[in-house]
Amino acid sequence: MKESLEIELKQARKKGAKPMMWISMVSMTMMFAGLTSAYVISSNREDWVSFELPQAFVISTLCIVLSSVTFFLAKKALQNNKKSLTSILLLLTLGLGLGFVIGQYQGFQSLQDMGLYFTGPKSAVSSSMLMVIVFAHVLHVAAGVVSLLVVIYNHFRGKYTAEEMLGLELGAIFWHFVDLLWIGLFCFFYFNT
Numbered sequence: 684m685k686e687s688l689e690i691e692l693k694q695a696r697k698k699g700a701k702p703m704m705w706i707s708m709v710s711m712t713m714m715f716a717g718l719t720s721a722y723v724i725s726s727n728r729e730d731w732v733s734f735e736l737p738q739a740f741v742i743s744t745l746c747i748v749l750s751s752v753t754f755f756l757a758k759k760a761l762q763n764n765k766k767s768l769t770s771i772l773l774l775l776t777l778g779l780g781l782g783f784v785i786g787q788y789q790g791f792q793s794l795q796d797m798g799l800y801f802t803g804p805k806s807a808v809s810s811s812m813l814m815v816i817v818f819a820h821v822l823h824v825a826a827g828v829v830s831l832l833v834v835i836y837n838h839f840r841g842k843y844t845a846e847e848m849l850g851l852e853l854g855a856i857f858w859h860f861v862d863l864l865w866i867g868l869f870c871f872f873y874f875n876t
Contacts, residue, residue, distance in 0.1 A: 697849055704853055708860045711823065715864060718816045719871055725808055726875065732807040736872055737793030740817075743786025744869050747824075750779035751862040754831075754855050761838075762845050769843075773835050776858070780828050783865075787821050813872060820865055827861045830854045 725731065757772035791814065794800075799810035834854040837843060843851050 700849060700853055701856070704856055708857070711860075712864070715816070715819070715868065718812075718819065719868070722812045722816065722871075723875065725812055728808055730808060732799070732809045734794075734797060734799060734809065736869075737790045737797075739786045739789035739793055740869060740872075743783045743790065744865065746779045746782040746786055747862050747865050750776045750783065751859050753779060754858050758848070758851060758855055761843055761848055761851065764845050766838075769838060770835075773831070773838060777828070777831055777835065780824065780831060780858075784821060784824060784828070787817060787824075790817070816868060820861070820868060823861050823864070827854075827858050830857055 753772045753776040757769045757776060760766075760768040760772055791801075794810055794814070798805065800806040801811055801814045831854055834851050837850055
């Protein structure tokens, strides 16, 4: 009786995991829609300062796009029982994700070098809003990195197989979401700064 209850609970968790992930991603999308709407509305202010996006944001965009590709390939490799290739691809995904974060930091530094600050007497509304939105995204990427670390840890423990990879799938869904979100934000800023 106890074993059948445990099996039922495990199946119920599996069934509920992906829908809960999708609901949380819709919520995050709505948050960023609100932030970008505020950016557009604020761009009509008299004190609005236009600027070009730093090159570091372009490089970090390339890093996160490539990391999504490597995560996708890692999942495919695991489905084909190529565990060592999966390991390499997951570690490469982590490296590219960290490269994205470093690129974002360098982008913030470039904005400051241009004289655009987040706060203080030298700050501008445009740069402050850009930094708030980008920093909010970086926090989501940090959550993605933590989830990726958990996926890597569980992979090295042998938890995932071609038949049982729910944790890896959830990590991949979130990672791809963060990637698509950044691409959307990058395009938004590219055409609206």
